Amino acid sequence: MAEIELHGTWPSPYSYRVLWALKLKGIPYEYVEEDLSNKSPLLLQYNPVHKKIPVLVHGGKPICESMIILEYLDETWPQNPLLPSDPYERAVVRFWVKFIEDKGPSAWVVFRTSGEEQEKAVKDSLEMLKTIEEHALGEKKYFGGDKIGMVDIACSGIAHWLQVIEEVVGIKILEPHKFPRLHAWTKTFKEAPIIKDNLPNQDEMLVFFKQAREKLLASA
Amino acid sequence: MAEADQLLLLDLLPSPFAARVRIALAEKGLNYESREEDLSNKSPLLLKMNPVHKQIPVLIHNGRPICESMVIVQYIDQVWNHKSPLLPSDPYRRAHARFWADYIDKKIYPIGRMLWASKGEVKEASKKDLIECFKILEGELGDKPYFGGESFGYIDLALIPFYSFFYTFETLGNFSVVVEFPKLMDWAQRCLLKESVSKSLCDQRNVYEAVLEIRKKLGAE
Numbered sequence: 354m355a356e357i358e359l360h361g362t363w364p365s366p367y368s369y370r371v372l373w374a375l376k377l378k379g380i381p382y383e384y385v386e387e388d389l390s391n392k393s394p395l396l397l398q399y400n401p402v403h404k405k406i407p408v409l410v411h412g413g414k415p416i417c418e419s420m421i422i423l424e425y426l427d428e429t430w431p432q433n434p435l436l437p438s439d440p441y442e443r444a445v446v447r448f449w450v451k452f453i454e455d456k457g458p459s460a461w462v463v464f465r466t467s468g469e470e471q472e473k474a475v476k477d478s479l480e481m482l483k484t485i486e487e488h489a490l491g492e493k494k495y496f497g498g499d500k501i502g503m504v505d506i507a508c509s510g511i512a513h514w515l516q517v518i519e520e521v522v523g524i525k526i527l528e529p530h531k532f533p534r535l536h537a538w539t540k541t542f543k544e545a546p547i548i549k550d551n552l553p554n555q556d557e558m559l560v561f562f563k564q565a566r567e568k569l570l571a572s573a
Numbered sequence: 574m575a576e577a578d579q580l581l582l583l584d585l586l587p588s589p590f591a592a593r594v595r596i597a598l599a600e601k602g603l604n605y606e607s608r609e610e611d612l613s614n615k616s617p618l619l620l621k622m623n624p625v626h627k628q629i630p631v632l633i634h635n636g637r638p639i640c641e642s643m644v645i646v647q648y649i650d651q652v653w654n655h656k657s658p659l660l661p662s663d664p665y666r667r668a669h670a671r672f673w674a675d676y677i678d679k680k681i682y683p684i685g686r687m688l689w690a691s692k693g694e695v696k697e698a699s700k701k702d703l704i705e706c707f708k709i710l711e712g713e714l715g716d717k718p719y720f721g722g723e724s725f726g727y728i729d730l731a732l733i734p735f736y737s738f739f740y741t742f743e744t745l746g747n748f749s750v751v752v753e754f755p756k757l758m759d760w761a762q763r764c765l766l767k768e769s770v771s772k773s774l775c776d777q778r779n780v781y782e783a784v785l786e787i788r789k790k791l792g793a794e
Contacts, residue, residue, distance in 0.1 A: 402676060402709065416668045418675055428664040444639045444648040451641050452625065488625055 357382040358410040360396060362389055364553055364561050366510040367419040371407045373506055374423050376547045378430045420450050423503055435503045449489045449496065449504045456481040457510055460526070464518045464562065465569055471522070478526050482511070486535040494541060501545055505538075509548075512539040517558045521566050580605035583619050583631040585612065587775045587783045589682065589734030590642040591630040596730050597646045599769035600657040643674050643731060650727075660727045670721060673713060674731040680706045681735050689738075689745050689784045692793045700746040704753065711757045718763060725767060733764045733774070740777035741784050 359375065359382050361368030375382050387396050387406050399408045399415035408415050409422045411429075416422050427435045437443055459481060462474035489504060490496055496504035511527065519525055529536040543549060582598070584607045585591045598605055610619055610629050622631045622638035631638050632645045634652075639645045650659040660667050684706060688699035710732070714720055720728035739750050739761075751758040764770045788794045 402672075411665075414665055416665070416672075418672055421668050421671045421675065424671065425664050425668040428667065440648055440651040441634075441637060441639070443651070444644050447644040447647065448639075448641050451644065484625055 356412060358385055359383070360385045360387050360399065360408040360410065361406045362387055364558050365406060366514050368407045369551070369553070370419045370506050370509060371409060371422050371426075372551060373509070373548060374426050374435060376551060377435070377501070378426060378433050380426070380430055420454060420503070420507060423506065427503075435497075435501075435506065437502070446497075446503050449485075450507045452489070453481075453485070453504070453507045456484075457508075460510065460515055460518055463522055463524065463526070464566060467570065471524075475524060475526060482527060482532055482535060485511075486532050490534055490538055492534070495538070495545075501542070501548070505542055509542065511535070512542045513552055513555070514558070517555060517562055520559060521562050578603075579633075579635050581633040582607045583616075583622065583629050583633070584609050585629045587737070587780050588629060589737065592734035592737070592773050592775065593642045593730055594630045594632055594645050594649075595773035596733070596769050597649045597659060599773055600659065600725075600730075601649060601653040602656065603649075603653065643678070646727070646730060658726075659730060661721060666721070670727040673720060673728040677710075677728070677731045677735075681732070685735065685738055685742060689741050690787065690791055690793060696745070700748070703742065703746065704748065707750070707754050707757060711754050714756055714760055716756075719760070725764060725770075729760075729764055733761065733770055736761045736765070737775045737777055737780045741781045744781065745784075 357375070357380060359368070359371055361371065361384065363386060372384070387393060389406070392404060396406070396408065397404055399410060400406075400417045403417060405417070407419055407422065408417050409425070410416075411425075416425050423435060436446055456477070459474050459477035463471055463478060466474060485508065489508075495501050496508060515527055519527070527536060527539070543552065580598070580603060582591070582594060582605055584595070586609065595607075608616075608618075610616060612629075615627055619629065619631065620627055622633060623629075623640045626640065628640070630642055630645060631640050632648070633639075634648075639648050646659060660670055681703075684699055684702045688696055688703055691699065717723075719725050720732070743749055765774075785794065
């Protein structure tokens with residue numbers, strides 16, 4: 354068994370959060386692709402409470418929840434830190450991580466629904482983006498300042514997955530003229546070293562998510 | 574650490590989230606000013622210090638605001654690390670503590686609120702969900718005195734404020750915590766022996782009265 358295993362699924366933004374953190378810190382790991390339609394006994398053993406990916410397994414011990422995994426990685430491998438060391442700055446980062454964890458899923462509600470429910474989710478997503486652009490990003494290059502930090506990784510869904518959702522449902526949410534700074538950040542983030550070489554293929558994601566939405570709407 | 578540390582807590586007695594911060598401050602033996610907010614008439618200070626959510630609790634330390642209860646607790650733990658550590662020092666155990674605090678945040682308040690704010694089928698479904706969560710929590714506690722082991726810590730602090738809601742859950746949900754979850758009740762009583770906890774929690778009856786007011790407004794009564 355490898356010292357470190359990442360259990361994930363290829364189109365999941367949550368999986369990628371952990372993958373990037375591992376690569377940014379130069380931590381060797383083995384990747385295990387899970388099949389969420391047929392969850393492995395191992396996954397159920399590692400994450401009995403939520404039965405979800407990603408799960409990081411270090412020396413046989415599992416850690417669950419992507420942002421909690423990132424805090425663990427930052428504490429255990431301090432090189433290339435994702436969190437600032439100052440307690441106040443750290444509190445600000447954690448505030449925004451919680452914000453994106455609580456509000457970010459509205460984009461996925463847009464993906465999963467239609468009609469009034471979808472309209473409300475679009476409104477929620479727009480509000481979320483506005484708040485992030487004004488209060489979290491401001492004029493900075495990255496949320497983390499000069500380099501990628503925990504909030505950048507937490508917001509990565511906006512950089513790469515939101516476009517796919519928009520195309521699948523046919524609704525534009527992150528419009529460049531409405532969110533110029535956030536839009537610029539999506540480009541900067543995706544061109545950053547390590548990130549640019551580790552992004553799931555958008556064409557493949559389009560196929561995957563189109564099929565997933567069709568299934569969802571058919572069973573609704 | 575500055576000589577004259579100014580700590581102001583924008584507070585609300587029945588809020589379990591504010592209670593978490595009160596407990597953390599008490600555990601560290603810190604002096605602070607508590608200012609009770611009226612959520613139907615939010616103070617300019619609250620709106621300025623938490624412009625994103627406009628919610629309590631907010632801890633203002635030497636003029637700078639920190640928001641979100643468990644973010645505040647981690648801040649307090651890091652700055653005043655000279656006594657009563659709330660998070661363990663080992664990274665794996667810290668991840669474990671954060672996982673369960675996150676579970677409590679995602680489940681207990683929202684499901685509990687659904688139970689006490691609604692009626693009929695929705696209330697029944699929420700009751701079932703809440704009981705399931707308590708089962709899982711009791712399972713995690715096992716035979717340990719506290720969730721973190723031998724001493725009161727991060728997970729205990731995250732959960733114990735919901736003790737103030739037990740009477741509300743039991744009355745509106747028609748079940749008994751002590752009968753269905755004796756270990757959880759034992760744990761709660763053990764936590765209440767600590768002054769930092771007993772002095773920080775809102776009385777169960779007061780929470781029930783506050784909830785009944787909200788139910789009336791929502792038309793659930």
